[in-house]
Amino acid sequence: MVINHRMPRNEEGIATVAGVLKQQFGDRFQTGDAIREQHGHTTTWLENQWPDAVVFAQNKNEIAAIVKVCATHKVPVIPFGTGTSLEGHVNAPAGGICVDVMQMDKILAVYPDDLSCVVQPGVTREQLNTHLRDQGLFFPIDPGANASLGGMAATSASGTNAVRYGTMKDNVMAVEVVMADGRIIRTAQRAKKSSAGYDLTRLMVGSEGTLGLFSEITLKLQGIPEAISSARCTFPSVDAACQAVMQVIQYGIPVARIELLDALQVKACNAYSKLDLPEEPLLLLEFHGSDAGVIEQAEMFGSIAADHGGGGYASTTSTEERNKLWQARHDAYWATLQLRPGAMGISTDVCVPISRLAECVSHVQKRLKTDGFISPIVGHVGDGNFHCLLLVDMENKDEVARAAAFVSWLNDLAISMDGTCTGEHGIGQGKMPYLERELGAATVDAMIAIKRALDPDGIMNPGKVVRG
Numbered sequence: 001m002v003i004n005h006r007m008p009r010n011e012e013g014i015a016t017v018a019g020v021l022k023q024q025f026g027d028r029f030q031t032g033d034a035i036r037e038q039h040g041h042t043t044t045w046l047e048n049q050w051p052d053a054v055v056f057a058q059n060k061n062e063i064a065a066i067v068k069v070c071a072t073h074k075v076p077v078i079p080f081g082t083g084t085s086l087e088g089h090v091n092a093p094a095g096g097i098c099v100d101v102m103q104m105d106k107i108l109a110v111y112p113d114d115l116s117c118v119v120q121p122g123v124t125r126e127q128l129n130t131h132l133r134d135q136g137l138f139f140p141i142d143p144g145a146n147a148s149l150g151g152m153a154a155t156s157a158s159g160t161n162a163v164r165y166g167t168m169k170d171n172v173m174a175v176e177v178v179m180a181d182g183r184i185i186r187t188a189q190r191a192k193k194s195s196a197g198y199d200l201t202r203l204m205v206g207s208e209g210t211l212g213l214f215s216e217i218t219l220k221l222q223g224i225p226e227a228i229s230s231a232r233c234t235f236p237s238v239d240a241a242c243q244a245v246m247q248v249i250q251y252g253i254p255v256a257r258i259e260l261l262d263a264l265q266v267k268a269c270n271a272y273s274k275l276d277l278p279e280e281p282l283l284l285l286e287f288h289g290s291d292a293g294v295i296e297q298a299e300m301f302g303s304i305a306a307d308h309g310g311g312g313y314a315s316t317t318s319t320e321e322r323n324k325l326w327q328a329r330h331d332a333y334w335a336t337l338q339l340r341p342g343a344m345g346i347s348t349d350v351c352v353p354i355s356r357l358a359e360c361v362s363h364v365q366k367r368l369k370t371d372g373f374i375s376p377i378v379g380h381v382g383d384g385n386f387h388c389l390l391l392v393d394m395e396n397k398d399e400v401a402r403a404a405a406f407v408s409w410l411n412d413l414a415i416s417m418d419g420t421c422t423g424e425h426g427i428g429q430g431k432m433p434y435l436e437r438e439l440g441a442a443t444v445d446a447m448i449a450i451k452r453a454l455d456p457d458g459i460m461n462p463g464k465v466v467r468g
Contacts, residue, residue, distance in 0.1 A: 005429070006049070007094035007463055013073035014052050014095055020069050021055055021097065028056040039080050039098045042088045045346055045394065045403075046430055049091040051078055051098035058103045060176065060184060060215035066099055067213065068182030074457045079209040081122065081148030085155055086347055087428025089208055093463040099213060101150055107131050108216065115221045116173060116190055121150025121214040128219075137221045140165035143424065144330045150214045155426035156206035160329070163249075163382030164256040164288070165222065167424065172205050176216035180455040190218060203450070208426055209461035211454050225288035228256075230322040231298050231315035233305045234280040238262050238365060238377065241281045242358035244308040245381045249354055253300050257286040258382035259329055262365075265336065265376035272335030273328035278312055283381075284329060286322070332378050336389045340374050343391040348407055350414035351385040351423030360417055364388060364410060371406055385423035412437065427465045435466070 022029045030036075031053045040050035057063045070077045076096025083090055092098065104120035107128060111117065112135050119128060126146045129138050141152060143159035151157075153175065158167035165171065174188035187200040204211060235241040241260055248255060261269065261282045270277055283305070287297040298315040305313055316322060328335075337345055352360045361377065368375050368388065379386025388410065392403045411421040411434045421434040436444045447466045451458075 005093060005463060009095045010074055013075045017069055017073050017075045017097060018053050021053065021066065024065065025055055025062075028058075030054045030056075036098075039083070039100065040091055041083050042086075042091060043084060044086050044088070044430065045344055045392070045400075046088040046091065049088075049093050050095075051092040052095045054080070054098045054100055056100045056103050060104075060178065063099060063101070063178045063213055063215050064182045064184055066097060067178050067180065070097055070459055071181050071457065074459060076459050076462050077213065078461050079121075079150070079154065079213045081151030081154075082124065082146065084143075084145040084147045085151060085428065086349070086425045087422075087430035089155065089426060089428040089461070089464060091429060091463070093429070096459070096462075101214075102148065104215075110135065110137075110221075111190070112137060114190065115223070116218060117221055118216055118218050119149055121148060121153075121217060123149050125149060125152065132221065133224075136224050138224050139171070139219060140222050141168055141171055144333075149217055149219070153205050153214060153217055154208050156424070158380070158383075158385070158424040160257045160259055160326070160380055162380055162385070162424075163258055164254060169202060169205050171220045172201060172217060173220055174201055174218040175204050175214055177204055177212035178215055179212045180457070180460050184215065185212075186216075188218075206426070208428060208464050210451060210465050211460060213460070225294075227289060227291045227294045227317060228322065229287045229294035229298050229315055229317050230325060231285045231287070231301060231313065232277070232325065233283050233285075233302070233310040233313040234278045235283065235305075235311075236280070236309045238281045238361050239358045240308045240310075241283050242361055242381065244283065244305050244310060246354050246357065247304050247308075248301060249382060251300070251304070253297055254287075254289070255285055255297070255301070255382060256288040257284070257326075258380075259284040260377070260379045260381040260386065261329070261332070262377040264339070264374075265332055265378050268335040268339050268376060269328045269332060272338055273324075273331055275324075275328055283310075284325060286326075329378075332376070333389065336376050336391065339376075340391040342393070343374075344394050346390040346392050346403055346407065347425070348388045348390070348410055349385070349422050349425040350410055350419060351383065352414050352417045352419030354382075354384045356417040356419065357381060357384050357386075360413065360419070361386060363413060367406065367409065371402055373403070373406065380423075383423070384419065408433075429464060432465065432467070
């Protein structure tokens with residue numbers, strides 16, 4: 001277990017707030033150990049830091065009431081969705097009150113003519129897409145987990161479709177936010193564009209709950225494509241696969257997804273998902289468009305793949321075959337854990353310019369071999385984002401230390417290539433040491449100034465992104 005920084009606790013304030021909220025929320029105010037542990041849960045190796053209590057909010061006015069009483073007594077407020085974040089975002093290093101929004105799960109409005117909708121923060125992406133299906137619409141951001149849309153907006157999540165549809169920052173039109181003093185603000189209207197003042201929507205998306213808590217989110221939607229085609233192709237090396245990706249992007253082929261699995265990841269997926277893919281580096285692709293368009297795109301990719309030694313090329317428009325293949329990709333985490341039962345999976349998340357991708361992955365493969373880690377590589381490589389999943393024996397202190405050294409080296413490597421230490425997981429607690437290395441002290445100071453201006457008492461999800 002990696003020990004996190006702990007912060008001073010406001011014992012008197014916490015006790016006072018707990019008394020007020022217990023009276024106000026009754027059974028929706030919980031202090032049991034099991035539920036507190038669950039709401040401090042982190043799906044990585046960071047220490048679990050429990051909140052003092054969990055409140056299940058059902059509407060924006062309740063969130064505002066919780067924040068107001070916490071603001072009065074200077075008690076931390078930590079938002080919680082489904083708990084799938086990976087960098088300690090929901091931990092409570094100073095204790096405080098966790099606001100669980102999963103009962104705020106209403107789809108408030110859908111505007112099919114405008115390709116937009118308004119949801120509460122507890123709505124999950126799968127829930128939204130099930131609701132939209134009959135209207136011929138879908139929300140494209142797919143991080144793999146069935147995350148809450150509030151949590152996805154908080155971390156600016158992305159996933160397999162980002163190469164075509166962008167990240168949450170590109171797909172959130174407006175947010176309603178409960179600020180640190182309990183006031184509720186709205187950052188924009190539903191117009192497709194605006195030049196009205198500061199872009200507070202983009203400021204809030206990706207702020208990880210450190211500036212305010214989402215109570216409503218307005219999202220862009222897409223029409224379900226007329227045709228969808230998936231393709232797969234194996235390559236003699238990860239470098240060859242990355243070179244093919246780079247050429248696909250440079251040629252402007254409008255791929256919706258382009259995912260890399262190295263040979264070890266393919267082996268794990270074969271075993272876990274009962275597949276028979278060749279155990280070599282693999283690219284999985286998906287094309288969206290017209291019937292003729294997806295066929296043309298698949299053929300263009302096949303030609304590029306052949307130039308880079310690609311083999312076993314196959315494409316399909318069968319919904320069943322496509323879903324089976326992409327479900328295997330989404331199950332990659334669980335498949336990897338089977339390679340070393342009992343080990344913890346440590347998920348990394350770096351992103352580099354597409355021109356540096358092959359070089360970066362090559363360096364990573366060499367380092368993993370030298371360090372002796374079992375660690376498949378997977379990636380949303382169409383935008384230069386990839387992940388290593390290190391399998392680590394957390395009882396072995398030397399192994400944990402070597403894993404920490406590798407993660408630090410990887411973050412620094414990506415930054416040295418004009419990349420980032422996090423393409424989609426967010427900073428949270430785990431990536432805080434690398435933010436200044438990536439952006440510089442003056443930039444981080446500007447972030448701290450914004451944090452202090454909007455949250456002067458530092459109660460909003462403290463200990464995340466920036467100190468102060």
